[in-house]
Amino acid sequence: MESKKFLSLCVFMFFFFSCQTKEKDRLFVIQGEAQGSTYALKYCSTSEVINKQSIDSLLLAFDYSLSTYRTDSKISKINLGDSTMVVDDFFVETFKTSQKIYQETDGLFDPTIGVLVNAYGFGPNQGKFDLNPSKIDSLLQFVGFDKVQLNKDRTISKKFRATYFDFNAIAQGYSVDVVVNFLKSKGIKNGIVEIGGEIFAFGRNIVENKNWIVGIDDPTQKPEERTLIAKIKLENLGMATSGNYRKVKFDSITGQKYVHIINPKIGLSQKSALLSATVLAPRCIDADGYATAFMIMDFENIKKILKNRNDLYVLLIYTDENNAIQQFKSANFQSLVLE
Secondary structure, three states: OHHHHHHHHHHHHHHHHHHHHOOOOEEEEEEEEEOOEEEEEEEEEOOOOOOHHHHHHHHHHHHHHHOOOOOOOHHHHHHOOOOOOOOOHHHHHHHHHHHHHHHHOOOOOOOOEHHHHHHOOOOOOOOOOOOOHHHHHHHHOOOOHHHEEEOOOOOEEEOOOOOEOOOOOOHHHHHHHHHHHHHHHOOOOOEEEEEOOEEEEEOOEOOOOEOEEEEEEOOOOOOOOOOEEEEEEEOOEEEEEEEOOOOEEEOOOOOOEEEOOOOOOOOOOOOOOEEEEEEEEOOHHHHHHHHHHHOOOOHHHHHHHHHHOOOOEEEEEEEOOOOOEEEEEOHHHHOOEOO
């Protein structure tokens, strides 16, 4: 009996001291520059699991695959007509997801729109306007995701050599997913990643015992302002916002204003009543792609998609016929809003 008591005491003392010496979770922060913008991530851990160098290396590898701003990237070489280039997992996933959204949006999301993006001056060279109706028509023949193909050997076939891939409307969201998956592979269960405004949060902020909270910008604010139209709790969701209120260009001759989101069917860059589209989804790549597509689509077609996609949480900011600011929120989005 005495030996059993002694053993129980030893077990108790072991657990007591183990609990006393267990390290507490801390909040680690990493910040840097990537993709012509900035990134920031936070994660909860008892020790520093990853460092800035590992994140920078990962994002650099991503750019070598999908950045049109790098002349040595895979996408740039394909755009120049290299049909022998073997693409990597980054390119494959972006291509397949783009193809899916292209089909679901009846072609209004189309990353082969690069020739028009460049012609409007929004591409890597930031060129001047060189557009007229006949020029737009001549470029439209090179646009169409049904004119490209991902082959079994991971090469890309294009019907027209001039077809130009531009995944900027979806790649940044995917880069967030890539970093999140990297964190999870290192055993991190609670964190938040932001790259150029696209965000994914997983788990909770267990250090402060609360959800990850993010804000949504007011699209009517001035560039020097920072006002929010909503704060939401984010858990195991990616978030992307697309809008026509920042990236704009003006024709120096006509003074006409051009927004960066271009309709791939008619080749026109036109400002609509929709000011911004915020989409949340289980993957940030999907949130990014649909946010861009919704900026071109009309409300009825957006609602049709949402009927079959309960995994998409949507906030649309638009002006009505009286030029008053209005909001449309999907039912599931409302559940994320903090009062």
